[in-house]
Each structure stands twice: as structure tokens, then as C-alpha cells.
Amino acid sequence: MKAVKNSRLVYSTATGRICPQCGRPVAACTCPSKKKSKAGKQTAAYPKDGTIRIQREIKGRKGKTVTAIFGVPLADKELQQFAKTLKQRCGAGGSVKDGVIIIQGDHRQTVLTEIKKQGYSAKLAGG
Numbered sequence: 001m002k003a004v005k006n007s008r009l010v011y012s013t014a015t016g017r018i019c020p021q022c023g024r025p026v027a028a029c030t031c032p033s034k035k036k037s038k039a040g041k042q043t044a045a046y047p048k049d050g051t052i053r054i055q056r057e058i059k060g061r062k063g064k065t066v067t068a069i070f071g072v073p074l075a076d077k078e079l080q081q082f083a084k085t086l087k088q089r090c091g092a093g094g095s096v097k098d099g100v101i102i103i104q105g106d107h108r109q110t111v112l113t114e115i116k117k118q119g120y121s122a123k124l125a126g127g
């Protein structure tokens with residue numbers, strides 16, 4: 001069965017790089033994207049220093065822009081109320097997920113102004 005051996009050899013050289021996670025050729029790799037896309041993961045990257053971080057994020061395959069607000073020092077119920085206020089200010093929809101407020105669209109300046117107006121320390125972060 002020389003042919004099989006040969007075809008395997010051709011296979012491995014022709015496909016080039018191998019994915020370190022699944023061991024398959026990169027072209028045939030089915031691993032989930034390594035790009036950071038989950039807001040929850042990024043929350044941990046910010047220190048809990050009482051400063052609210054406002055960050056623009058691109059969500060999903062269609063590249064929808066959202067404004068993510070991290071580190072709001074409020075309990076769940078108050079956080080929901082706070083999110084509601086921000087959504088009204090921005091005139092946009094949104095949600096609260098894992099303690100992070102998400103507002104549809106890029107409203108960083110509006111959010112920053114409103115948060116500061118309410119007496120919190122806040123700054124723009126990331127891209």
C-alpha cells in the first residue's frame with residue numbers, strides 16, 4: 001500500500017501549518033475562534049478599583065458595535081436600573097450580562113458623561 005503512504009505525505013506537506021489545539025491542518029481546523037469575543041472574560045482583566053471602564057466592542061459575525069460598561073459598583077437590581085437609565089440616555093437597547101452593561105451602538109461619550117454626572121469615576125478603555 002505505497003499509495004496510502006505517499007498520499008499521507010503529500011497531505012501533510014501540502015496543508016502546511018497544523019493547529020496546535022486539534023492537530024488538524026489549519027485549513028481544516030474546527031476549533032472555536034481564539035479571538036476574544038466574550039465580554040465576561042474581559043471583565044476579569046480590569047482591576048476592581050471603583051473606576052468604571054467603558055469600552056467599544058464588536059459583537060458577532062455581522063460586526064455589530066456595542067458599548068460595554070465594566071466594573072459598575074452596584075448590586076444586581078441597582079445595576080439593572082442603572083442600565084435602564086443609560087439606555088434611555090443613549091436612546092438605544094441593551095442588556096446586563098455578568099455584571100457588564102451592554103448598550104447597542106457606540107455611545108461611549110454619552111455613557112461617560114452620564115456616569116460622571118452620577119458621581120462615579122469612569123474612563124474610556126480599550127479600542
Ligand SMILES: [Zn+2]
Pocket residue numbers: 019020021022023024029030031
Ligand atoms: Zn484546531
